[in-house]
Amino acid sequence: xxxxxxxxxxxxxxxxxxxxxxxxxxxxxxxxxxxxxxxxxxxxxxxxxxxxxxxxxxxxxxxxxxxxxxxxxxxxxxxxxxxxxxxxxxxxxxxxxxxxxxxxxxxxxxxxxxxxxxxxxxxxxxxxxxxxxxxxxxxxxxxxxxxxxxxxxxxxxxxxxxxxxxxxxxxxxxxxxxxxxxxxxxxxxxxxxxxxxxxxxxxxxxxxxxxxxxxxxxxxxxxxxxxxxxxxxxxxxxxxxxxxxxxxxxxxxxxxxxxxxxxxxxxxxxxxxxxxxxxxxxxxxxxxxxxxxxxxxxxxxxxxxxxxxxxxxxxxxxxxxxxxxxxxxxxxxxxxxxxxxxxxxxxxxxxxxxxxxxxxxxxxxxxxxxxxxxxxxxxxxxxxxxxxxxxxxxxxxxxxxxxxxxxxxxxxxxxxxx
Numbered sequence: 001x002x003x004x005x006x007x008x009x010x011x012x013x014x015x016x017x018x019x020x021x022x023x024x025x026x027x028x029x030x031x032x033x034x035x036x037x038x039x040x041x042x043x044x045x046x047x048x049x050x051x052x053x054x055x056x057x058x059x060x061x062x063x064x065x066x067x068x069x070x071x072x073x074x075x076x077x078x079x080x081x082x083x084x085x086x087x088x089x090x091x092x093x094x095x096x097x098x099x100x101x102x103x104x105x106x107x108x109x110x111x112x113x114x115x116x117x118x119x120x121x122x123x124x125x126x127x128x129x130x131x132x133x134x135x136x137x138x139x140x141x142x143x144x145x146x147x148x149x150x151x152x153x154x155x156x157x158x159x160x161x162x163x164x165x166x167x168x169x170x171x172x173x174x175x176x177x178x179x180x181x182x183x184x185x186x187x188x189x190x191x192x193x194x195x196x197x198x199x200x201x202x203x204x205x206x207x208x209x210x211x212x213x214x215x216x217x218x219x220x221x222x223x224x225x226x227x228x229x230x231x232x233x234x235x236x237x238x239x240x241x242x243x244x245x246x247x248x249x250x251x252x253x254x255x256x257x258x259x260x261x262x263x264x265x266x267x268x269x270x271x272x273x274x275x276x277x278x279x280x281x282x283x284x285x286x287x288x289x290x291x292x293x294x295x296x297x298x299x300x301x302x303x304x305x306x307x308x309x310x311x312x313x314x315x316x317x318x319x320x321x322x323x324x325x326x327x328x329x330x331x332x333x334x335x336x337x338x339x340x341x342x343x344x345x346x347x348x349x350x351x352x353x354x355x356x357x358x359x360x361x362x363x364x365x366x367x368x369x370x371x372x373x374x375x376x377x378x379x380x381x382x383x384x385x386x387x388x389x390x391x392x393x394x395x396x397x398x399x400x401x402x403x404x405x406x407x408x409x410x411x412x413x414x415x416x417x418x
Contacts, residue, residue, distance in 0.1 A: 095132030
């Protein structure tokens with residue numbers, strides 16, 4: 001019977017079958033995996049079982065009359081080694097441990113903007129504090145609670161919530177990896193807004209009349225009677241200032257505003273797609289920051305129907321701009337450079353407030369929707385909030401007009417039924 005040809009038949013080299021001892025393979029695999037190697041060694045004429053393993057780059061050998069005796073010695077040594085390592089970690093300051101966690105763990109798990117916020121919180125409020133110098137294994141629930149209570153004397157609630165979060169996450173990681181046994185942050189009761197001395201700054205929501213005034217101010221031209229920044233017939237403000245009424249009538253974040261490209265604007269269907277936003281990325285090694293394009297906050301990619309005035313603003317920007325290719329940006333400056341001109345606009349147009357942030361300007365859009373009785377779920381979607389609770393927290397306590405309308409409705413019903 002003729003054997004079928006194989007792929008090896010094209011070579012004039014005889015095939016030799018090699019027999020390999022399974023125990024040799026098993027021991028070689030153990031050595032490759034860093035699990036140590038077994039053998040024997042004769043000492044003073046007596047034969048002993050030997051086990052050899054690398055610990056922290058140094059070889060260590062264990063001897064015994066049998067494997068059971070050797071394994072007992074191994075367990076005892078490794079237990080002592082673990083305790084020694086844990087003691088070294090417990091003696092490390094919590095601030096130093098947190099920085100290691102930020103640079104080696106946190107940076108790989110969160111968005112660049114979130115990491116930058118955490119990094120700034122650490123360097124501004126934690127790094128040089130006396131509490132951060134305490135050893136990680138010495139902090140108890142009681143002294144951590146005292147530390148948090150003391151922060152109410154110096155910081156607003158949003159600030160010490162960020163500080164608390166970093167400590168809690170750092171200790172969660174330390175517990176998971178055996179550095180400590182208990183997370184002292186778990187039983188902490190955060191101080192309330194009422195007991196915090198530095199209250200959160202809240203801006204009043206702009207009225208419809210205020211929004212209209214700001215919109216008109218952004219289009220202001222120099223006249224014979226009023227020359228502000230140039231000759232008659234020229235614009236008082238640069239084309240980028242039109243980004244402010246665009247915020248007021250779309251509710252976009254400032255980081256989203258300056259990331260809008262012309263290809264995101266659908267004039268025909270009157271829609272604006274929010275697909276990206278500028279994020280501040282921090283290099284964990286150098287601490288240097290740079291702006292990069294990424295997803296909007298909380299991944300709030302969305303499509304916003306455009307109001308007529310938003311369309312007018314976009315058409316005017318396009319008319320005045322020299323670069324309107326699909327990949328060109330609609331607003332060509334950094335968002336922070338709009339802040340000072342915005343404050344001047346507020347004063348010149350006799351707005352009811354003379355100081356306002358760009359972040360709160362976007363909430364004017366949400367408040368307009370609310371006063372027109374648009375439901376919170378829809379407002380939440382248009383504003384790009386993480387969930388409806390965020391929307392409720394922003395708007396439900398700042399709309400006295402709606403409260404008045406609700407009581408008027410009740411009075412009307414009572415009159416009808418009486």
